Amino acid sequence: MIRNKREFVDYFENNIRPKYEGEIEKVALIEERFQKYRTVGIAIGLLFFFFLVACNIVFGVSGVFIGFFVLVGLLTLYARIRAKFIKTDSKDSIVTLSSYGSYNNFQMASKKPILEEIIPAVLPNFTYAPSKGITEKELKNTSFFSEKILDIAKTDDAIIGNFNDKEVRVSEVSIYRVEEDKDSRREIKFLDSLVVEVDMKLDSNVELYLTYKTYNNDSFKASNRKTLHEISLSNLYVDQHYRVLTNDSVVTNKLLQPRNIDKLVQLMERTNKYISLGVKNGKIMLVVKSDRDLFEILTPENFNPDVIWEEILIVLDTISYVEQIGLDFKKAQ
Numbered sequence: 001m002i003r004n005k006r007e008f009v010d011y012f013e014n015n016i017r018p019k020y021e022g023e024i025e026k027v028a029l030i031e032e033r034f035q036k037y038r039t040v041g042i043a044i045g046l047l048f049f050f051f052l053v054a055c056n057i058v059f060g061v062s063g064v065f066i067g068f069f070v071l072v073g074l075l076t077l078y079a080r081i082r083a084k085f086i087k088t089d090s091k092d093s094i095v096t097l098s099s100y101g102s103y104n105n106f107q108m109a110s111k112k113p114i115l116e117e118i119i120p121a122v123l124p125n126f127t128y129a130p131s132k133g134i135t136e137k138e139l140k141n142t143s144f145f146s147e148k149i150l151d152i153a154k155t156d157d158a159i160i161g162n163f164n165d166k167e168v169r170v171s172e173v174s175i176y177r178v179e180e181d182k183d184s185r186r187e188i189k190f191l192d193s194l195v196v197e198v199d200m201k202l203d204s205n206v207e208l209y210l211t212y213k214t215y216n217n218d219s220f221k222a223s224n225r226k227t228l229h230e231i232s233l234s235n236l237y238v239d240q241h242y243r244v245l246t247n248d249s250v251v252t253n254k255l256l257q258p259r260n261i262d263k264l265v266q267l268m269e270r271t272n273k274y275i276s277l278g279v280k281n282g283k284i285m286l287v288v289k290s291d292r293d294l295f296e297i298l299t300p301e302n303f304n305p306d307v308i309w310e311e312i313l314i315v316l317d318t319i320s321y322v323e324q325i326g327l328d329f330k331k332a333q
Helices: 005-059 062-082 103-122 136-140 236-241 249-255 258-271 305-332
Strands: 085-087 094-096 126-128 152-163 166-180 185-199 208-212 229-231 242-246 275-280 283-289
Touching (some): 005 103, 005 305, 103 305, 152 305, 166 305, 208 249, 229 249, 236 258, 249 305
Antiparallel strands (some): 085 094, 126 152, 152 166, 166 185, 185 283, 208 275
């Protein structure tokens, strides 16, 4: 087991860098070419738009038909320029972006084997499992966010495993709200977050949320979720920044004792992040506002043991905090 940063740096330089550095360089080259293709695509789109306007002015309605045939020609040209195959410097290495469906899928396929090797080496009993993170449906089934805010939840990285005999899931989630009108539909990012779940085997009948007022402004007096209601903890900090939603005010007052609120505030001060807390199905859940995208290791700058170790400590520190809160909650039940 790797116990400190020095051991991790040694492990990384001796095992990970020699094995994957060539892959990182290849991905960086593909990224550079992909950006060029995207720039060409935008340029072609603008060129067609202005050409169509000019045709309409000069030729009238017939200009639209001319523009259509020009568009077909431009798209054919773009397909040839972009190419389905992106050759790397390796003689026998050809990457087909189209086989991955999207550039994001290509990135995930590139970093997955690296993180599948690193995570268990540093966090025994944990695995990197991006497809097993919290789902949009699961997040919508909580009350951290109002229905007006949480339209779409996209999970990127995820780690699952066992910590001190407790099942844990850590998911990187981006929250989007959707604005629609007659002619357009826009996805607007509301929050990047780290969602941490620790199964503490608490009373599964109890559901509560200590969530930021800006995250959830629904009226729970007229809510469809009639089991939840809003209460006050008579705590100045909580009353200013949070809403407390619960289906059992007696148990909630026992769980959210001043010392537990103090621990939450201390964690926010230490990490300089907004944090919301919840209990559902016996699990403690934490939603932590994130200002960085963890484990994006596919650049020479981030394929670095110092960067990766720091991000692992962020995850481990958050899991440890959730477990401690959970132990306090079990005592208070």
